[in-house]
Amino acid sequence: MLVLEKNNLTEEIELFASQYDFHRTALMPLLEYIQEKYHHIPDFAQQEVARVLDIHPVEVYGVISFYSFLNDQPKGRNIVRLCRTIICDMAGKCQIEQAIERELGLKFGETSKDQKITLEFTNCLGMCDQGPAMIVNDRVYTKLDPEKACAILKEIK
Amino acid sequence: MKHLKTSRAPISQKAYVPSAPENVDTIGGTVTVQINSKTMTVPFGTTILEACRMSDIYIPTLCAHEDLGIGGHCRLCLVDVEGMRTLQASCAFPITAPLKVKTSTIAVRKARKHIMELLLSEHVGECYACVKNGNCELQDLAKEMGVDSYMFGHDNVSKYPVDRSSYSVIRDMDKCVNCRRCVRTCIDLQEVGCLEAIGRGAETHIDTFMAKPLAEVVCINCGQCINRCPTGALYANDPSDEIWRAIEDPTKHVVIQTAPSPRAAIGEEFGLEPGISLTKELNTAIKRIGFDKVFDTNFTADLTIMEEGTELLTRIKKAVVDGDESVKLPQFTSCSPGWVKYIEHFYPEYLDHLSSAKSPQQMFGTIIKTFYAEQAGIDPKDIVSVALMPCSAKKFECNRPEMDASGYKDVDYGLTAREMAMMIKEAGMKLPSLPKSDFDNPFGLGSGAGLIFGATGGVMEAALRTVYELVTGREVPFEKLRIEAVRGFEGVKQSSVVLENVVPDWSFLEGVELKFIVAHGTANAKKVMELLKAGELYDVHFIEIMACPGGCLGGGGQPVPTNEKIRKARAKAIYAEEETLPVRKSHENSHVAEFYAKFIPEGPCSHKSHELLHTHYTKRGKFIL
Numbered sequence: 001m002l003v004l005e006k007n008n009l010t011e012e013i014e015l016f017a018s019q020y021d022f023h024r025t026a027l028m029p030l031l032e033y034i035q036e037k038y039h040h041i042p043d044f045a046q047q048e049v050a051r052v053l054d055i056h057p058v059e060v061y062g063v064i065s066f067y068s069f070l071n072d073q074p075k076g077r078n079i080v081r082l083c084r085t086i087i088c089d090m091a092g093k094c095q096i097e098q099a100i101e102r103e104l105g106l107k108f109g110e111t112s113k114d115q116k117i118t119l120e121f122t123n124c125l126g127m128c129d130q131g132p133a134m135i136v137n138d139r140v141y142t143k144l145d146p147e148k149a150c151a152i153l154k155e156i157k
Numbered sequence: 158m159k160h161l162k163t164s165r166a167p168i169s170q171k172a173y174v175p176s177a178p179e180n181v182d183t184i185g186g187t188v189t190v191q192i193n194s195k196t197m198t199v200p201f202g203t204t205i206l207e208a209c210r211m212s213d214i215y216i217p218t219l220c221a222h223e224d225l226g227i228g229g230h231c232r233l234c235l236v237d238v239e240g241m242r243t244l245q246a247s248c249a250f251p252i253t254a255p256l257k258v259k260t261s262t263i264a265v266r267k268a269r270k271h272i273m274e275l276l277l278s279e280h281v282g283e284c285y286a287c288v289k290n291g292n293c294e295l296q297d298l299a300k301e302m303g304v305d306s307y308m309f310g311h312d313n314v315s316k317y318p319v320d321r322s323s324y325s326v327i328r329d330m331d332k333c334v335n336c337r338r339c340v341r342t343c344i345d346l347q348e349v350g351c352l353e354a355i356g357r358g359a360e361t362h363i364d365t366f367m368a369k370p371l372a373e374v375v376c377i378n379c380g381q382c383i384n385r386c387p388t389g390a391l392y393a394n395d396p397s398d399e400i401w402r403a404i405e406d407p408t409k410h411v412v413i414q415t416a417p418s419p420r421a422a423i424g425e426e427f428g429l430e431p432g433i434s435l436t437k438e439l440n441t442a443i444k445r446i447g448f449d450k451v452f453d454t455n456f457t458a459d460l461t462i463m464e465e466g467t468e469l470l471t472r473i474k475k476a477v478v479d480g481d482e483s484v485k486l487p488q489f490t491s492c493s494p495g496w497v498k499y500i501e502h503f504y505p506e507y508l509d510h511l512s513s514a515k516s517p518q519q520m521f522g523t524i525i526k527t528f529y530a531e532q533a534g535i536d537p538k539d540i541v542s543v544a545l546m547p548c549s550a551k552k553f554e555c556n557r558p559e560m561d562a563s564g565y566k567d568v569d570y571g572l573t574a575r576e577m578a579m580m581i582k583e584a585g586m587k588l589p590s591l592p593k594s595d596f597d598n599p600f601g602l603g604s605g606a607g608l609i610f611g612a613t614g615g616v617m618e619a620a621l622r623t624v625y626e627l628v629t630g631r632e633v634p635f636e637k638l639r640i641e642a643v644r645g646f647e648g649v650k651q652s653s654v655v656l657e658n659v660v661p662d663w664s665f666l667e668g669v670e671l672k673f674i675v676a677h678g679t680a681n682a683k684k685v686m687e688l689l690k691a692g693e694l695y696d697v698h699f700i701e702i703m704a705c706p707g708g709c710l711g712g713g714g715q716p717v718p719t720n721e722k723i724r725k726a727r728a729k730a731i732y733a734e735e736e737t738l739p740v741r742k743s744h745e746n747s748h749v750a751e752f753y754a755k756f757i758p759e760g761p762c763s764h765k766s767h768e769l770l771h772t773h774y775t776k777r778g779k780f781i782l
């Protein structure tokens with residue numbers, strides 16, 4: 001990271017945490033904010049968060065490792081999460097999986113070279129009655145079939 | 158002393174203490190609980206586990222530890238509480254209403270055994286090839302619960318590589334059972350914060366920041382996590398193979414120095430009660446193992462007092478008489494390498510406050526390869542210098558690149574009390590029944606002041622005995638030289654002594670109130686540092702800090718287990734032994750006087766002594782690259 005970028009990030013983190021009086025309860029919103037903006041939380045940012053909230057860097061790392069939606073490594077700008085839980089599985093998750101992989105030339109667990117898309121599995125989305133389901137970024141798509149899934153993926157930038 | 162809120166630990170890792178009424182005699186101050194068939198009255202908020210322990214009812218525990226907050230992770234302490242749908246973890250269940258508890262129903266026993274078998278199903282390790290064999294809480298519990306087969310299988314495929322990056326602590330996470338004692342130790346007890354539970358669900362494991370090697374994070378090498386780990390997942394970096402080889406090598410002259418704390422605790426490794434010093438038996442064992450010489454670290458503890466005491470008086474003189482503003486007071490002790498690394502990481506801007514005197518271990522290392530080599534006519538390159546220490550951070554300290562004042566690596570190996578005990582066992586000896594023998598010359602026996610370095614407050618007491626007498630010409634005004642104000646296990650102790658009727662040389666100190674603070678455990682060190690930062694300690698002169706709870710006697714290289722009772726017993730042994738010694742003040746140690754006369758005639762803090770007996774520190778900071 002460049003020094004300038006680091007300084008900016010520090011400033012942003014401090015500004016954000018100040019709304020919470022630098023209390024440790026700012027941790028989750030702060031991490032979500034960084035994740036949304038930078039698509040991951042680099043180790044520099046983790047240590048700055050720890051410094052600003054007066055906790056240990058390893059605690060911040062522990063929280064990030066706990067939540068699937070927080071990452072410490074860069075991922076694509078768009079994250080596609082396909083539900084792998086048993087109901088969606090029975091509703092035809094495998095066909096969707098294969099269709100997406102074929103369409104994008106990318107396997108689940110991978111990120112495209114241009115950093116556009118990351119494919120992942122997720123556990124239950126709570127959409128069991130409308131499976132198979134997937135989330136693209138924040139939006140949930142249900143009752144998928146292979147064509148519909150591919151069409152959705154074509155839309156994303 | 159004002160209480161400072163410095164703890165950063167998550168609430169979930171703090172002991173939950175429901176506010177008990179000040180007076181338990183008031184209505185609601187106590188609760189009645191029936192455990193098995195026994196009815197008892199306990200203070201409001203007592204946990205079921207504590208209540209059981211009060212009435213001698215045994216409950217197996219794995220993650221609970223006397224020194225740490227409530228965990229509730231392992232679930233081995235399950236009991237049946239009437240009216241509850243599920244079994245409850247007794248260590249994490251405060252009694253706030255009358256209860257009926259059963260501790261040994263079929264359901265309880267079965268659940269505990271299943272939990273144990275589940276733990277073992279993921280525990281990669283074979284007891285015969287494990288450092289903890291014979292002293293492992295997991296092993297003991299498996300036996301106690303009658304585990305005779307791996308009901309849920311047994312994993313033999315290693316999941317995590319062993320982290321051997323640190324000079325002090327080795328982490329073998331295959332053996333970890335996620336009890337999080339190390340996490341609570343590192344975050345709550347020591348407030349260093351290197352270890353945390355990482356991941357979720359079945360993937361949870363203990364790791365460092367960004368899964369870096371331990372040597373690359375802010376670990377201060379205190380080894381407190383080792384002392385509390387119930388399994389063989391954490392252990393010290395053991396140099397005994399190299400030492401055995403050096404002993405076998407006829408061209409090598411192998412010498413060892415022994416510190417007071419391991420001598421007061423090593424008996425525990427041989428089944429003795431805590432609190433029995435085996436100093437002289439240990440000398441015999443060491444000689445029989447094949448070391449050429451055994452020296453008493455107390456000798457250099459006395460030197461440390463001479464150097465550090467002189468440094469303190471010089472600083473005060475410069476500040477008071479010369480009005481030198483650049484002089485940094487209070488002065489901190491520098492004999493605890495865990496503390497030194499802590500301040501290098503967390504308060505690097507205060508490094509000038511740290512005494513530049515080396516720790517006793519490193520002073521001895523230098524002296525052995527210079528003065529002793531000269532006297533004995535041995536080429537220092539053929540000397541292998543070992544230090545028996547209560548400490549895992551000493552292993553890091555002797556590997557610091559700047560520790561080569563003798564022209565060689567001053568101390569070759571730091572050996573812990575546990576590793577020494579292992580060497581003695583390997584050599585086929587029973588330590589407690591060995592005959593006694595003395596330390597070797599030219600250093601002889603150190604003073605009692607050096608001996609009490611092992612307990613928190615000891616360095617301060619030793620320094621006061623010397624400084625006070627130097628300045629006033631009289632002994633410290635305490636019965637039997639016992640300076641009670643600095644003894645005991647309170648986290649931060651503050652006291653002072655007024656210097657009156659001083660000798661002419663020190664006339665500027667007439668009427669000065671010498672103020673000092675003693676703290677042990679880096680969590681308490683942090684409190685002191687925060688006070689210093691807030692500008693509240695401007696009039697304090699001297700601060701002693703030891704990184705480990707209880708001081709060296711609770712060090713990370715001492716026998717396992719540890720708890721307050723054991724540490725108190727060890728302290729008692731040290732204070733009792735010191736009163737039997739002929740010399741109890743560092744400056745009265747004739748070997749010390751002789752040493753200065755022969756080797757550093759210019760005296761403490763002179764140019765030569767600075768070259769050999771003093772060091773410098775590194776501003777590390779806490780940013781992890």
Ligand code: SF4
Nearest residue numbers: 282284287293388389
């Ligand atoms: S940690 Fe304990 S139970 Fe595990 S292999 Fe070592 S001695 Fe055996």
Ligand code: SF4
Nearest residue numbers: 343376377379380382
């Ligand atoms: S040695 Fe001390 S600082 Fe290092 S991980 Fe263990 S408890 Fe933490």
Ligand code: SF4
Nearest residue numbers: 333334336337339386
């Ligand atoms: S390393 Fe030891 S103390 Fe830490 S969680 Fe694992 S078993 Fe428990």
Ligand code: FES
Nearest residue numbers: 220229231232248
């Ligand atoms: S001892 Fe109670 S849960 Fe571990």
